[in-house]
Amino acid sequence: MSVTTQSATHEGRKEWQLLSILAAIQFTNLMDFVILMPLGPQLMRVFSVSAQEFGLIVSAYTFSAGIAGFIGALFIDRFDRKTAILTLYTGFAVSNLLCALAPTYVILLAARVVAGAFGGIMSATAFTIVGDVIPEARRGAAMGFVMMSFSFAQVVGVPTGLVLANAYGWHIPFYMLAGTSTLVILIAVKILPPIRGHFDHRTDESAFRSLFSLLTKPEYIKAFIFVSSMMFAGFAVIPYISPFVVSNVGLSEGDLPYIYLLGGAATMFTARYFGKVSDRIGKHRAFALIGGFSAVPLLLLTNLPKSPLWVTLVVTTLFMILVSGRSVPAMALITSSVEPGKRGSFMSVNSSVIQLSSGAASFVGGSILGTSASGQITNYGLVGVLAVATSFLSIYLSRKIRSTEAKNVPTPLEELPVEAV
Helix, strand or coil: CCHHHHHHHHHHHHHHHHHHHHHHHHHHHHHHHHCCCCCHHHHHHHHCCCHHHHHHHHHHHHHHHHHHHHHHCCCHHHCCHHHHHHHHHHHHHHHHHHHHHCCCHHHHHHHHHHHHHHHHHHHHHHHHHHHHHCCHHHHHHHHHHHHHHHHHHHHHHHHHHHHHHHHHCCHHHHHHHHHHHHHHHHHHHHHCCCCCHHHHHCCCCCHHHHHHHHHHCHHHHHHHHHHHHHHHHHHCCHHHHHHHHHHHHCCCHHHHHHHHHHHHHHHHHHHHHHHHHHHHHCHHHHHHHHHHHCHHHHHHHHCCCCCCHHHHHHHHHHHHHHHHHCHHHHHHHHHCCCCHHHHHHHHHHHHHHHHHHHHHHHHHHHHHCEECCCCCEECHHHHHHHHHHHHHHHHHHHCCCCCCCCCCCCCCHHHCCCCCC
């Protein structure tokens, strides 16, 4: 084996280790978010709270993550990426332990605020590391690999958590997350290399001035508006899929797990595939194609009449594949649009934009919907039309995103100091 081949093999192995750690971090982060909603009936019964009060527990994470993203932008680029993500991950693990130990509704609510604060910035930092280390030519595939964690959380994490919760109580999934996070931290300390390449691009600009420039620079504003439109197109529809297919399409509540199991299983494969396609044909073109085709399931789902289970599953699976698939080239696009010295702060603000635009989309979608005398949801088709229009807007806006990679080349893993491989 030649020296060049050995070097390439070693480089590939280190990339795989890095991406596996980031995917594991994202898995626990996403698992923490998605497990809470299925636990709703137990939590409402145990704490004797209303649906509205339970909804506050869910939204506490989102709003906390949104606010924390702006705060994180003030300091995140001042630290080694490894130090930053492990510190945030430790706080996240502790917040899950606090959730598991929460004896009252108020304490659980406070623990969810803490989880959102750490989880939101942590997720942004994970994608920042991909942008810092993985060359643009392979970044789509890398993003797809890390983003498979959401599918894995749906297919494996949520069912496992629910089985344990039903058998031993709602605390168990949070104990499981705290324990898993601790194990990942111990492995990450050994495997993750120090990542300080962004220090070479630092300026003497104050933290607040740097944040101000992030929020006012035209190139960054375009990226934030782009990601807002993409998230809006999805989350105007997503929160209302379950009630719609039960009340309008004719599924039973017992059929709902099939939607998420099948959709999650499919996206485990398609996320990586879309990433490779993005690298091969270009991120802009890939986003335009996936985003354009996503209009089909958006309109089909929001106008679906009474249908057998298999028809519904085909439509919902296609929806999950294409609507979530857009995010793979989109994340590769926006991580390439910012200089390494500001990438952490940029992605932290971007995390806030994602959380806030998702919340706004859910609110707008819910405001349009109504309920008929028979209990069916009305105007969902109108929400679908709005989502499609916003989706095509995001395709147009994606053309405005320009890469800075010609001027800023990521530091290869081969050149990073590694503590242990």
